[in-house]
Amino acid sequence: MGALSVAQVRRLALVRAGLLRPELSGLAERAAGTGRRARRCAHAVIERFGYLQLDTVSVAGARSHGIVLASRLEGFDTRLGEELLMPGEPLFEYWGHEASWLPLDLYPHFAFRRREFRVHPWWGDLLTEHRSVASDLLRRIEAEGPLRSLDLEGSSGQGWWDIKLTKRIAEALWSAGELAVSSRANFQRTFDLPERVVPASVREQSLGDADAIETLLLKALDGHGWASTGTLAATWRLVKKRAAIADALGRLVEKGLVVPCFLQSEGRRFPGWIRPTDLELVDALGALRPRRNRGVLLSPFDPLLWDRKRVKLLFDFDQVLEIYKPEHLRQHGYYCLPVLAGEHLVARVDLKADRSNCGLKVRACRFENRGSAGQPPPRDVEATHWALGRFARSVSLQLER
Numbered sequence: 001m002g003a004l005s006v007a008q009v010r011r012l013a014l015v016r017a018g019l020l021r022p023e024l025s026g027l028a029e030r031a032a033g034t035g036r037r038a039r040r041c042a043h044a045v046i047e048r049f050g051y052l053q054l055d056t057v058s059v060a061g062a063r064s065h066g067i068v069l070a071s072r073l074e075g076f077d078t079r080l081g082e083e084l085l086m087p088g089e090p091l092f093e094y095w096g097h098e099a100s101w102l103p104l105d106l107y108p109h110f111a112f113r114r115r116e117f118r119v120h121p122w123w124g125d126l127l128t129e130h131r132s133v134a135s136d137l138l139r140r141i142e143a144e145g146p147l148r149s150l151d152l153e154g155s156s157g158q159g160w161w162d163i164k165l166t167k168r169i170a171e172a173l174w175s176a177g178e179l180a181v182s183s184r185a186n187f188q189r190t191f192d193l194p195e196r197v198v199p200a201s202v203r204e205q206s207l208g209d210a211d212a213i214e215t216l217l218l219k220a221l222d223g224h225g226w227a228s229t230g231t232l233a234a235t236w237r238l239v240k241k242r243a244a245i246a247d248a249l250g251r252l253v254e255k256g257l258v259v260p261c262f263l264q265s266e267g268r269r270f271p272g273w274i275r276p277t278d279l280e281l282v283d284a285l286g287a288l289r290p291r292r293n294r295g296v297l298l299s300p301f302d303p304l305l306w307d308r309k310r311v312k313l314l315f316d317f318d319q320v321l322e323i324y325k326p327e328h329l330r331q332h333g334y335y336c337l338p339v340l341a342g343e344h345l346v347a348r349v350d351l352k353a354d355r356s357n358c359g360l361k362v363r364a365c366r367f368e369n370r371g372s373a374g375q376p377p378p379r380d381v382e383a384t385h386w387a388l389g390r391f392a393r394s395v396s397l398q399l400e401r
Contacts, residue, residue, distance in 0.1 A: 003262040003269065004226060004282060010314040010343055011285045012225035012278060017304045018045060018072040019340060020290055024281070032075030034083075042069050042076070042084055043091070047103050049303045050219035050235075051096035052084075056187060057323065059335050061353030061360055061395035063187070065101070067299035067337070070394040078394050085184050092198060093181040093189070094174075097235055097306070106219070107198055108205040109212040114177035126172045134169050138178065138193075146182050146192040213241070213248040218257060221275055223303055226261060228272045231307050249273060265313060292342035295383030297349065297391045300336060317345040317368065333364045337391075341383035347376070349388065353397055360397035362388065 004012075014020035022029040027048060031041035045068070046052045055064035062070070066081025085091050090104045095113060102110075119125045127134050141147050152166040170191050173179040180197035183190045194203060220235035221227060227235075233245055252258040256276065263270040298305060300321050305311055311319045319338065322330040333350025340346075350364040365384065367376035392399040 002259070002279070003264045004274075006263065006265045006314060007343075008282050008285070009226045009263050011288065012282055013304065013314060014340075014343060015281065015285060016048070016223055016225040016278070018048060019296070019304065020343070021288065024284065024288075028073060030075050031073035032077075034077050034080040038073070038076060038080055039084065039089075041073050042080065043089075043103075045069055045072050046084075046091065046101060049223035050106060050216070051100035051102050051303075053097050053301050053303075053306075054093075054099045054101065055299075055301050057335055059353065060337060060351040061355075061391075061397050064299040064301040066394075067297070067391075068302055070391070071296050071298050071302065071340075074390060076394055077396070079396075082184070082187065085181065087182055087197075093184075095237070097237065097303075104198070104202055106215075107202050108207040109215055111177075111207060112209045112212060114175070117172075117175040117177075120172045120175055123168055123172060126169060127176060127178075130165065130169055133166065134173060134178075137166060137169060138173065141179070141191060142193060146190045146196075149189045149191065210244070210248065210251075213238070213244050214252055217245065217248055217252065217273075218275075221258065221273065221278070225278050225281075226263060226272050226274045228270060228310075231310055232273065234307060263313070270313070290342035292344070292346075292379050293382045293386065295339045295341040295346065295387035297337040297387045298340055298345075300338070305338065311345075315345045332366055336364075339380075339384050339387050341380060341387075346380040347384045349384065351391075353395065355397075358396075358398050359400045360388075360392050360395065361400045 011020065015025050018025045018027040027044055028041040031038040052065050052068060057063065060067070062078035062081065066078030069081050070076040070078050085093055085101055091101045092104055092107055093099070093101055094110055096102050118127065149167055149170065152164065152170055170179060174181060174191065177194060179191045180194040181189045182192040182197045216236050217232050220232045224231060229245060229249070233241065238245060249258060253260065258273050259276055259279065261272055261274045263272055305319050308319045311317055317338070320332065322332060322336070323334060332348055336348040336350050338345045338348045345368065347365060347367045349362055352361045352363050354361060367380055369380060370376050388399055
């Protein structure tokens with residue numbers, strides 16, 4: 001079993017994530033505007049990871065899914081990130097890492113989850129308890145056509161989880177595969193019958209759970225490069241599937257598609273997995289000299305960042321999310337976007353968009369490294385300024401100085 005250094009794994013992770021040297025990542029570097037090319041480039045990013053996690057927060061001027069795409073594709077208009085799920089596009093919405101947009105060809109691979117989610121993971125056996133409401137909703141959509149979540153009938157309670165019953169049932173039907181999301185507009189789902197959203201050629205594919213797990217583990221490695229078993233499982237929230245994952249990894253090793261590999265760090269060895277082709281890529285990356293003066297902002301939900309232990313190991317960076325903390329307990333800000341410069345996370349900025357005045361305000365900026373005089377390295381400052389300017393253009397706002 002081979003071993004790689006932290007620097008090697010970090011560099012590989014960045015290339016596979018589309019954040020370092022596009023000629024090596026296989027992803028485009030630019031995708032301006034909102035036309036077909038920009039869509040194709042966005043689809044390629046989603047294909048690389050296998051998912052694009054969705055999130056509601058737009059305080060920085062764009063939601064996470066738009067920010068993830070803009071961080072890979074210079075010139076990308078984040079408004080397109082809100083409109084990728086449309087009829088005819090090769091995507092579907094489902095539970096991937098979290099609620100995500102996923103490549104359409106992965107639809108059969110989540111049959112196991114649609115079965116498991118017949119009992120909703122949060123709300124229990126809602127579909128059995130309220131079968132008549134669920135049946136009425138399905139009949140209504142069949143007869144009247146797609147229905148926006150905004151138009152679902154019922155009254156809400158006052159609590160955070162007291163979502164109106166019909167909406168909860170629609171989401172439970174979607175989780176169980178009895179409904180599908182055909183599109184989103186203003187972040188509002190439109191529900192329809194799966195047979196009117198997912199092509200029969202995809203929907204009717206029969207795939208065993210073992211094959212599905214193998215494909216999902218390979219797809220996770222596509223985005224990570226090297227990863228521990230825990231990271232691979234967490235990529236798809238594969239809960240209570242330790243034996244199935246171990247069996248799948250064993251079969252992938254036998255097929256020559258995956259090899260075990262340690263990460264060596266300060267005398268410790270962390271077991272993990274890598275594809276043989278990525279081991280070859282590690283060698284090609286050895287002489288790489290990334291530019292550090294051109295930074296890019298990353299969403300706090302970026303595929304590179306959600307595994308906090310991995311981020312600490314690879315970047316020596318404490319990735320924190322303080323949205324749910326009271327303001328007086330926050331150290332960095334409400335919605336901090338880390339700044340990636342070359343191979344390093346050098347700063348984090350807390351942004352607030354003011355659409356009414358077309359402005360983007362930097363509420364806080366914290367540099368990770370400061371010299372003896374308390375000043376950050378000039379190249380980190382330059383990289384952060386570059387990243388802020390690029391981000392402001394992607395969200396069509398004027399950066400307030």
